[in-house]
Amino acid sequence: MPSGPAANLTTPNQEQHTVTGTVTDAQGPMPGVSIYIKDSDRGTFSDVNGNYQISASTTDVLVFSYIGYRAQERVVGYLARINVELQEDITELNEVVLNAGYYTTTEKVRTGNIIKVTSKEVELQPLVSPLQALQGRVAGMEVTPGGDLPGAAPTIRIRGQNSLRDEGNYPLYIIDGMPINSTPVESNNSKLTFTGIDPLSTLNLSNIESIEVLKDADATAIYGSRGANGVILITTKKGIAQKTAFQARIYSGVSTVPNRLDLLNTKQYLQIRNRAFENDGVEPTTRNAYDLLLWDQNRETDWQDVFWGGNAWVTNANLSASGGNANTQFQINGGYQEQGTIYPGNSKYEKATVALSLNHSTKDQKLSLGLKLNYGMDINNLVGSSGSQIISLSPNAPAIFNEDGSLHWEEWAEASINNPFQGYFNASKTEANNLISNLNLNYKILNNLSFSTSLGFTNLNSKELIKVPKRSYNPSSWQTREHRSDHLIGHRKSWIIEPQLNYNTHLGNLQIDGLIGTTFQQSQNNQTGVTGSGYVSEALIGNLAAAETLTQGVNQTTDYRYHAVFGRLGLNWNQKYFLNLTGRRDGSSRFGPGKRWANFGAIGAAWIFSEENWVREHLKFLSFGKLRGSYGTTGNDQIGDYGYLDAYEATVAPGGLYPTALANPDYSWEVNKKLETGVQLGFLKDRINLGASWYRNRSSNQLVGYPLPGTTGFSMVQANLPATVQNTGWELEFSSSNFRSNDFNWHTSFNVSFPKNKLVSYPGLDESSYANTYRVGHPLNIALLYQYVGVDPETGLYSVEDVNVDGRYDFEDRVIIKDQNRQFFGGINNTLNYKKISLQFLWQFVKQEGNLALFDVGRYGAQRAFVAEALDDGSPFQNISQSIGALLAYLNVQNSDLIYSDASFIRLKTLSLSYTLPASPLQTIGIDECKIFVNGQNLFTLTGYDGMDAEFATGAGTGFGNLRIITAGLQLNF
Structure with a gap:
């Protein structure tokens, strides 16, 4: 809004004069706002600090316009300075532009399911992976962290698991038009191996403009075989026409483990241990009771403090410059991020990034080009610890280190167990550098016909070195025979060329948009591993020239070629009826001759019924209403290369070959058939918006490694299994502008998803090797469990039901089928702005059951505090015992329904508070804006789950991937 006569007045006879000012919103200065003189072709844009300058006469009217905001008009008069604050306008759906990959659409007219997350929701989160910033923000999208170490790949599932293979469920990542291999980068680091290294870890979150998630067939079919599991489009920032401006931002803070286990103290623990010997009638000895007879009975350690009790400092700095004129714009961005560790030691993670965006067009706007680099x-030398050790160590266990800093072995060796910190002096260093580039050329042949081509190249190099010195292990262990190093080198490179023709025209009330194009893509993946051993000195570890012995590990190179032809036809009748037809013919080198090509396509339609006269007349409370639906097919070729060929390796003796893989030239594409219907409603001039979607995805012709009998000489062969997997669900989205005034604004958004996964059919399942893994009519992610029947009154031990009464327990007795999927999940986000103060917070919620893998009542070495209940008469737990019978009973109950409980949680995922200082004093020293902010991540969690992190409740139970992070920072625009 105008700042009032902070503006200077000109003299009455000065008809033409210069007008300056600043455009802001509730968050601060707004770059890229269009300022033009009404009913003319003269205009300009605000710079990165929101400032503008334009020549105008006293009778002119200035129009301030920006996508997603209400346009404002100001009469110039004799004012020399006009400041404007724009208000967000959630009603202008037609102005919210969505990136659909090969074309753009808008929120109002889209026929597909596309969700957009903007830079304001991503850039300040203290994370390494940009996709982790989407937790709780996108309906139908599950994002599970890969662990607590930065750089570990998160698990991404868009509308559930479609393939029986884990690697067959990765979405397609596209960054500025360049497809990225979404498979995690391999690692030998024990804490990164489980999920691998995130291929997006080298991206700078501060340089991301938006992330679009494409879900249904209408949105993804144009990507053909690559879109079966959804598409994630990441668009980085670009320059705008303005004078050169700079932005600097820095924040720092600390991360800690947000939760603690309730463990026994030494007195309680020793009481439990002594009771076990009393119950068994066994005499303690130094072999079976080293903690009672050899170790200090007064020593007490909370091993959580030792293993993960540290504070990990986080620092992030970012500097950007942008500017240009009407024909050429640029942006340069550089960033640095560093994060320490909560584990013992001084290791850390570091990342440095640089980005360039350059756009140029000719004066007649016929030719344009855009370059993004x-x-x-990043360098990652972080190592972690296994959480399972926490509940296996007694609180009176001896010290870890000697006074000289070396590992203490004597007391541990007397107990015939290893120091839990064995391997402490091992060093891990993983380096990666990643170049992602794209050049886009566009030439306007005619007013309604243009040619464009996208040329992309990506090059990822990773190098990992793990040093294993002898002093990390017990001097009497075989591991101390020699120093060792493990080396792993990876190289991924890919290029793509995508020329296309775009056409649009109007025939009366009919608007036609069409495109046709082709894709040429080639990727190469190299991986080499080697182990060096026999170093004469620890200082030489890692120098392979100094190793006595070199052992070759993995050594492979794979090539992947992909070609496609695609097209789209969009029809729009009178801005009310929409039809979208997409198709693609794909060819992949991962299939044998005759099986390489497949056709995919989709149809999407929408009806904006709120444009009908009868709705306007009789349903005036309804400001917007749209019905949409889509159906189509996408494919999946996410399998290894060359699986259709025989494979051989050289024999140890020279001159020979032996087969290692069996050929199958007949397998072909997985096919995913997607059906969706949805409705969007707006009320009270779209201050309240509601969206609902129902979907059904069926994936068939499953590509898996089919196990073979040992008599064939091979373990498996690549094949199509006659199985069909179905994902269905409801997704609800809600947004509201709760309060809106000049000084105070409050906006709320909410999403919730109700997914269902099911194995629809699998002929011959009972006779296959998956008979003990899946059940027809049930989800893929299930646990087959025994039925717990209580504590046997005769033995005092846990008892599970022997269903077939054959005296043994096996999978025929596991009659309980436990669904381990989430029942529903979502998030609720609130943004409140009062003058220069802004508050944003996001709650993430999940409804699920979880595995109490930390349940240890009945183990003679139990550590959890609630095990003390087992000492009471009438306890629901089995007797404390170290007998074989007690151990077997405990192991059986670990695979029963007893250890499952509600693992639902509500988490304050993010909280951000910022304040923009008054501009006047700062501008005298050349600073246009100064903002101070405080951010919190994973501040607290409400849950009844008795474990480290409810998000990992269906896993090991001791894992956690959500550190509590609190940061404070400063942003300067100048």
């Missing part, structure tokens, strides 16, 4: 490198 994103380069990032």
Whole structure:
């Protein structure tokens, strides 16, 4: 809104004069706002600090316009300075532009399911993976962290698991038009191996403009075989026409483990241990009771403090410059991020990034080009600890280190167990550098016909070195025979060329948009591993020239070629009826001759019924209403290369070959058939918006490694299994502008998803090797469990039901089928702005059951505090015992329904508070804006789950991937 006569007045006879000012919103200065003189072709844009300058006469009217905001008009008069604050306008759906990959659409007219997350929701989160920033923000999208170490790949599932293979469920990642291999980068680091290294870890979150998630067939079919599991489009920032401006941002803070286990103290623990010997009638000895007879009975350690009790400092700095004129714009961005560790030691994670965006067009706007380069490198030498050790160590266990800093072995060796910190002096260093580039050329042949081509190249190099010195292990262990190093080198590179023709025209009330194009893509993946051993000195570890012995590990190179032809036809009748037809013919080198090509396509339709006269007349409370639906097919070729060929390796003796893989030239594409219907409603001039979607995805012709009998000489063969997997669900989205005034604004958004996964059919399942893994009519992610029947009154031990009464327990007795999927999940986000103060917070919620893998009542070495209940008469737990019978009973109950409980949670995922300082004093020293902010991540969690992190409740139970992070920072625009 105008700042009032902070503006200077000109003299009455000065008809033409210069007008300056600043455009802001509730968050601060707004770059890229269009300022033009009404009913003319003269205009300009605000710079990165929101400032503008334009020549106008006293009778002119200035129009301030920006996508997603209400346009404002100001009469110039004799004012020399006009400041404007724009208000967000959630009603202008037609102005919210969505990136659909090969074309753009808007929120109002889209026929597909596309969700957009903007830079304001991503850039300040203290994370390494940009996709982790989407937790709780996108309906139908599950994002599970890969662990507590930065750089570990998160698990991404868009509308559930479609393939029986884990690697067959990765979405397609596209960054500025360049497809990225979404498979995690391999690692030998024990804490990164489980999920691998995130291929997006080298991206700078501060340089991301938006992330679009494409879900249904209408949105993804144009990507053909690559869109079966959804598409994630990441668009980085670009320059705008303005004078050169700079932005600097820095924040720092600390991360800690947000939760603690309730463990026994030494007195309680020793009481439990002594009771076990009393119950068994066994005499303690130094072999079976080293903790009672050899170790200090007064020593007490909370091993959580030792293993993960540290504070990990986080620092992030970012500097960007942008500017240009009407024909050429640029942006340069550089960033640095560092994060320490909560584990013992001084290791850390570092990332440095640089990005360039350059756009140019000719004066007649016929030819334009855009170049984007994103380069990032990171160094990760973080190592972690296994959480399972926490509940296996007694609180009176001896010290870890000697006074000289070396590992203490004597007391541990007397107990015939290893120091839990064995391997402490091992060093791990993983380096990666990644270049992602794209050049886009566009030439307007005619007013309604243009040619464009996208040329992309990506190059990812990773190098990992693990040093294993002898002093990390017990001097009497075989591991101390020699120093060792493990080396793993990976190289991924890919290029793509996508020329296309775009056509649009009007025939009366009919608007036609069409495109046709082709894709040429080639990727190469190299991986080399080697182990060096026999170093004469620890200082030489890692120098392979100094190793006595070199052992070759993995050594492979794979090539992947992909070609496609695609097209789209969009029809729009009178801005009310929409039809979208997409198709693609794909060819992949991962299939044998005759099986390489497949056709995919989709149809999407929408009806904006709120444009009908009868709705306007009789349903005036309804400001917007749209019905949409889509159906189509996408494919999946996410399998290894060359699986259709025989494979051989050289024999140890020279001159020979032996087969290692069996050929199958007949397998072909997985096919995913997607059906969706949805409705969007707006009320009270779209201050309240509601969206609902129902979907059904069926994936058939499953590509898996089919196990073979040992008599064939091979373990498996690549094949199509006659199985069909179905994902259905409801997704609800809600947004509201709760309060809106000049000084105070409050906006709320909410999403919730109700997914269902089911194995629809699998002929011959009972006779296959998956008979003990899946059940027809049930989800893929299930646990087959025994039925717990209580504590046997005769033995005092846990008892599970022997269903077939054959005296043994096996999968025929596991009659309980436990669904381990989430019942529903979502998030609720609130943004409140009062003058220069802004508050944003997001709650993430999940309804699920979880595995109490930390349940240890009945183990003679139990550590959890609630095990003390087992000492009471009438306890629901089995007797404390170290007998074989007690151990077997405990192991059986670990695979029963007893250890499952509600693992639902509500988490304050993010909280951000910022304040923009008054501009006047700062502008005298050349600073246009100064903002101070405080951010919190995973501040607290409400849950009844008795474990480290409810998000990992269906896993090991001791894992956690959500550190509590609190940061404070400063942003300067100048």
